[in-house]
Amino acid sequence: MRSRIAIILASIAVTLVVLEFGARFYLSQYGDERQKILYLYSRDEINQKQTLLRGLAYLNYGLSTTRDGVNSLGYRGPEIAVPKPDAVYRIVAIGGSTTYGLFLDLWQLAYPQQLQETLRNDYGFGAVEVINAGVPQYSTWESAVNLLLRIPDLEPDLIIIYHGINDVGVRLTDPDFYDGLNSGKGYWVDRDDPLPPSVLWRFALKRLGYELPVAYELDTTFRRPAGIRSCDQDDSGPEPVCQGFDMAANDVMRANPPIYFERNLRNMIRLARGMNSDVLLLTWAYSPLEFPEAGGGGMVHQYLQDGVDEHNAIVRRLAEQERTLYFDLAASMPVDEVYWVNGVHMKAAGTAEMARQVAAYLAGSGALLAQTG
Numbered sequence: 001m002r003s004r005i006a007i008i009l010a011s012i013a014v015t016l017v018v019l020e021f022g023a024r025f026y027l028s029q030y031g032d033e034r035q036k037i038l039y040l041y042s043r044d045e046i047n048q049k050q051t052l053l054r055g056l057a058y059l060n061y062g063l064s065t066t067r068d069g070v071n072s073l074g075y076r077g078p079e080i081a082v083p084k085p086d087a088v089y090r091i092v093a094i095g096g097s098t099t100y101g102l103f104l105d106l107w108q109l110a111y112p113q114q115l116q117e118t119l120r121n122d123y124g125f126g127a128v129e130v131i132n133a134g135v136p137q138y139s140t141w142e143s144a145v146n147l148l149l150r151i152p153d154l155e156p157d158l159i160i161i162y163h164g165i166n167d168v169g170v171r172l173t174d175p176d177f178y179d180g181l182n183s184g185k186g187y188w189v190d191r192d193d194p195l196p197p198s199v200l201w202r203f204a205l206k207r208l209g210y211e212l213p214v215a216y217e218l219d220t221t222f223r224r225p226a227g228i229r230s231c232d233q234d235d236s237g238p239e240p241v242c243q244g245f246d247m248a249a250n251d252v253m254r255a256n257p258p259i260y261f262e263r264n265l266r267n268m269i270r271l272a273r274g275m276n277s278d279v280l281l282l283t284w285a286y287s288p289l290e291f292p293e294a295g296g297g298g299m300v301h302q303y304l305q306d307g308v309d310e311h312n313a314i315v316r317r318l319a320e321q322e323r324t325l326y327f328d329l330a331a332s333m334p335v336d337e338v339y340w341v342n343g344v345h346m347k348a349a350g351t352a353e354m355a356r357q358v359a360a361y362l363a364g365s366g367a368l369l370a371q372t373g
Contacts, residue, residue: 023199055188069107076107076132084155091130095162099134103341109348114355123363139166140264141182159272164284167261168307174229175255186222249303280325283312285333287343298344327361
């Protein structure tokens, strides 16, 4: 009997070892970067060379320069000449993950690079260069600091500002902690806690619902100040509720009006003008449909749509008041599934369409002709 048990246990052990080495080989050869971070890399490997993001003084965080597709200045795309060559007309695109191009494996597929290619190839603006300054989960708070401290070195001729849903997320916080510093988001921390070495064990934990604290999942790298209650949303009822402080999401939005979104945008416009840069404000586009992948319909809830629409109205009004360039992308961008990953982020077809529309607006506005003609 004991020998049978020993044989069974040995067989199980051998099977697990074979599966472990098989999974490691498969991930090392065929896994994408996210899978490797989740299941294969050690904490040291993630922190030293594979992390999407890194802590930055004064700015909280930015893109890691060791990440594939990120240049030595910390922007997604090719290397950037600093100082700017005299012949170059430089556009800097500011925003969050929808500017960065989340879910797009190649930096060339994000809208800034597609905008550059469209302006060069379809409109003959060969001197135009578009830099992607988008970072996942950046709101206007981070972009305002970025514009103050980092963007001036790029000497932009035009700055495109594209913000929406992340600033709505900022408002979904405990009203007692809604402030101009966005302190409810928390502070960046470099993680040093070890991860389970076994690929199978990490896979099992993930399947059981345990969120592995890896840097790819951005929220795990922030530490909120003591006492701040987060909005853990419960969408099971007729109206989404913030469980952390027991308020309906609609009520939270009303309690936290978009005063800081407007302030940050206005400050960015004036900072840009201080650099002798033109500004193009874009309304933020989304699709309200349900989607089968990547979190389903990211914009199906009415309170999110209302929040974005409220912010887009501010963008429209500020463009009029500050006399900036303005394009209403939200009104013209198709909502069909072919263009969208999840209603928030676009597929390559979506970023190409966005680039086409923005390029057509810029070419028709005359702003580029004045500088590159």
